[in-house]
Amino acid sequence: MLTTQQPVFRKFWHAVMPLAHLQGERPQPFRLLGEDIVLFLDAQGEPRALKDRCCHRTARLSKGRCVGGALECGYHGWTYDGGGRVIRIPQYEPDRAIPADYCTPAYRCVAKYGYAWVALEEPIAPIPEVPEFGAPGWRTIYQFHERWDTSPVRALENSFDNSHFSFVHRATFGVAAQPRPSRYELVQKEGGFYAETVIAATNPAAWQRVSGSAEPITQRHMRNAYYLPFSRRLDIEYPSGVRHVIINCFTPIDDGHIQLCQWLFRNDREEDCPEAMLVEFDAVITREDKDILESTDPDALVDTRRRGVEYSMDSDRPGMLIRKLLMELLAAHGESEVHR
Ligand code: FES
Ligand SMILES: [Fe+2]
Missing domain, CATH: 3.90.380.10 (Naphthalene 1,2-dioxygenase Alpha Subunit; Chain A, domain 1)
Incomplete structure (x- = not known):
């Protein structure tokens, strides 16, 4: 079975990386079901996942850096929020509006069991329960x-x-x-x-x-x-x-x-x-x-x-x-x- 060719797997949560790997300035790349994604922590410390591709001139966003809970592209500094929207273009005058379609796809991403989990599409099943996690005596x-x-x-x-x-x-x-x-x-x-x-x-x-x-x-x-x-x-x-x-x-x-x-x-x-x-x-x-x-x-x-x-x-x-x-x-x- 070629997992990248079976779209249903995009509708499940997958464990991608420990949250501890998302601390610091570097966003982290991962390939999930053949799709290149980038993970970072937002201002609340929650993991976020975007397509690893800048909508300006296609640089990998994982080459950029995390700034105040947003993700700055390493090529020209266009900056994305956790929803994939461009919220800052350093080359623009400060009052110039950024078009709403300046964005890159965002994926569902949650923290559980110390990991960032990603679903590429609306998930059809929950993350499995692990009752021992955080339980007394374990x-x-x-x-x-x-x-x-x-x-x-x-x-x-x-x-x-x-x-x-x-x-x-x-x-x-x-x-x-x-x-x-x-x-x-x-x-x-x-x-x-x-x-x-x-x-x-x-x-x-x-x-x-x-x-x-x-x-x-x-x-x-x-x-x-x-x-x-x-x-x-x-x-x-x-x-x-x-x-x-x-x-x-x-x-x-x-x-x-x-x-x-x-x-x-x-x-x-x-x-x-x-x-x-x-x-x-x-x-x-x-x-x-x-x-x-x-x-x-x-x-x-x-x-x-x-x-x-x-x-x-x-x-x-x-x-x-x-x-x-x-x-x-x-x-x-x-x-x-x-x-x-
Ligand atoms: S390619 Fe990302 S800002 Fe230019
Ligand atoms: Fe074995």
């Missing part, structure tokens, strides 16, 4: 946002696939001697599904503070959820009672490229497991996934039903349900899937 750890050379669908398949642990993650938590995946319970819900399973996981000595257990192998109770179109939640509960809740947004940059955003929520304390260790632990695991995912074809259709098999492995079922829900979403909006 700490929030911003882990990373980074570019991967893959597609959202490929990354989502991977995030629900428990048959790769024994191979991709055999150096970290995968149990090489147990390649058969545990069975998922899948429950379809409005806008996604819930998937639950229990897996055996290696618990290396170096990382035992992550699980809160000294056993060489632990059980991980995995409560997974998928949110249309490109987000997931993974709530891992260890036998110690420690919960390790990961939120991922697989933000579509353009065809074949995503930005993986990851937040972590934990119900333990810094002295139980330091934040630096948690960041390093998930970074190691994520690098293992990134390496194999970037070796896959971002667009090829690999649904095993094409080979006349209902499904070859239980662990393929969540990925197939993701595809089915995406196909239903496209059909409901009069679209069919576009491939290379």
Whole structure:
């Protein structure tokens, strides 16, 4: 599926960048669904998103600077408000009116969970709820946002696939001697599904503070959820009672490229497991996934039903349900899937 060719994805909120990256004088560029946008903070400190193109002589606005909550083009200083309207032209006499059509497109942009989220068109679904955010007894750890050379669908398949642990993650938590995946319970819900399973996981000595257990192998109770179109939640509960809740947004940059955003929520304390260790632990695991995912074809259709098999492995079922829900979403909006 070529995400830039499916207009319905423009009608969802996408996590674009941490608000912390918008402090300072430099506006920040981002490519969302193939569209070049620029983000900055307005005078109230709220994030704003405009098309990254000046209406004067087409310079990228991300080359400019933020001045008093407005965005000044770096070429001739035309200045835009958060709605995309030109509010200052330095070359004009002070009393000369600026025509109303001197503007660049503005997109819906909101702050949530410490991120700027953008919808290119009127959104048809809310940003997924994360009840742990700011809740007593929970700490929030911003882990990373980074570019991967893959597609959202490929990354989502991977995030629900428990048959790769024994191979991709055999150096970290995968149990090489147990390649058969545990069975998922899948429950379809409005806008996604819930998937639950229990897996055996290696618990290396170096990382035992992550699980809160000294056993060489632990059980991980995995409560997974998928949110249309490109987000997931993974709530891992260890036998110690420690919960390790990961939120991922697989933000579509353009065809074949995503930005993986990851937040972590934990119900333990810094002295139980330091934040630096948690960041390093998930970074190691994520690098293992990134390496194999970037070796896959971002667009090829690999649904095993094409080979006349209902499904070859239980662990393929969540990925197939993701595809089915995406196909239903496209059909409901009069679209069919576009491939290379
Ligand atoms: S191109 Fe932006 S002010 Fe001239
Ligand atoms: Fe993985």
